[in-house]
Amino acid sequence: MNRLLEEYLHYLRVERGLAHNTLASYRNDLNQFLQYLQTKQITTLTEVDKNTIIEYLTFQTQQHKENSSIIHSITSLRRFFSYLVQEKIIIKDPMLLIDTPKKKQKLPEVLSIKEVETLLATPNTAQILGMRDRTILEVMYATGLRVSEIINIKLNDLHLSLGIIQTIGKGNKERIIPIGDVAAKWIERYLNESRPKLLKQKRSPYLFLNFHGEQLTRQGIWKNLKAHVKKAGIQKNVTPHTLRHSFATHILENGADLRIVQELLGHSDISTTQIYTHLSKQRLSKVYNQAHPHA
Structure with missing residues (x-):
């Protein structure tokens, strides 16, 4: 077997x-x-x-x-x-009459805009690693990229003059993501002030590097993010995916079309993206209940 x-x-x-x-x-x-x-x-x-x-x-x-x-x-x-x-190894498929239970829909944790701003301002950008971490957070929130996509960004994937980043997502699907002016400026600062010091005479095609000048890992981003969240005093369970969820929710709340969000996130099925409309409505109701005198 x-x-x-x-x-x-x-x-x-x-x-x-x-x-x-x-x-x-x-x-x-x-x-x-x-x-x-x-x-x-x-x-x-x-x-x-x-x-x-x-x-x-x-x-x-x-x-x-x-x-x-x-x-x-x-x-x-x-x-x-x-x-x-x-492959004709077995004749009868035992899974044919097995139903798949419905997945419980659990709305993802999302940061408020204020919490995002607090988190972004937490890394000490006077330090080499602080500059790198601020840039990573800015790019994650500006693009909604998965953590696996973040660590695999190469210098050749950057087209800052055009305001875009190329990435390879799930299923080896390439997509082009717009990147805002703020995140682009942080990338330029990182490239000029921090990355050369992390390289230490080495060469690497990857944008984000660890202290030894090697490609940053998923675990490295998780560990650094947890430290910044704690320092920012944010009580929510924040993961790299939380910034992706926050990106999607915030642009939907500001009028983005669901199909556009689907394209930006790299979802093959729009039903995956629709969870953010539920999340947006839930947040809208919460704000209404807190703000309206007769709610």
């Missing part, structure tokens, strides 16, 4: 061109399933039927797995068994 899993992951990597993080999530889901089969003395995938799947999903629920994790697991299993049928 482990050999079949490796062949499947190889297929996803080579023929489907899936990203490393996506492959890792599939591997994790499917490894958990194969480990479960071992505890049930099931040694071949041809033994797996609908009841096996139902029992496994029940087991996951009993383990207090999040609804979103179970949905992701079902998706991973559905694609895995579809591949096995396609």
Whole structure:
């Protein structure tokens, strides 16, 4: 079974061109399933039927797995068994009669404009790393880029004279994002004052670097952001995605078209973007209730 899993992951990597993080999530889901089969003395995938799947999903629920994790697991299993049928390794797909539970819609945390301004002003720009962190925060809020997209920005992706940044998002889809004057000016300052000192005689195609002159990592951005949020006195659970959510919500509140927001965020399905309209309405109601004397 482990050999079949490796062949499947190889297929996803080579023929489907899936990203490393996506492959890792599939591997994790499917490894958990194969480990479960071992505890049930099931040694071949041809033994797996609908009841096996139902029992496994029940087991996951009993383990207090999040609804979103179970949905992701079902998706991973559905694609895995579809591949096995396609390759004629199994005859009957046990996932055909398995329904996917509806995902609980959880509105993302969003910062107010005042909180964003406070956070942006927190890094000490007199220091090399402070200048870099201020630039990163400005770019994240100005563009709504994912943290994986931020760390992979290369110097060649910058077109500051045109006011745009190129990026490669999910599914290797390229998109062009406008960047405001404020963020562009911070990038120019960072390029002139901070980045050369971080490079330390090295060379790197990447825009954002760590203290050793290497490409900054996702974990590095998370760690630095947490420190700045704490210093800013913001009590919300802020992640890099929070700035992406705030970007989308704020431009919608200021009249941006939903289709434009979809394009900027790189969503393939507009239903993903529609959560921000719910969020915007919720915030509108909250402001009304606080401000109106008869609310």
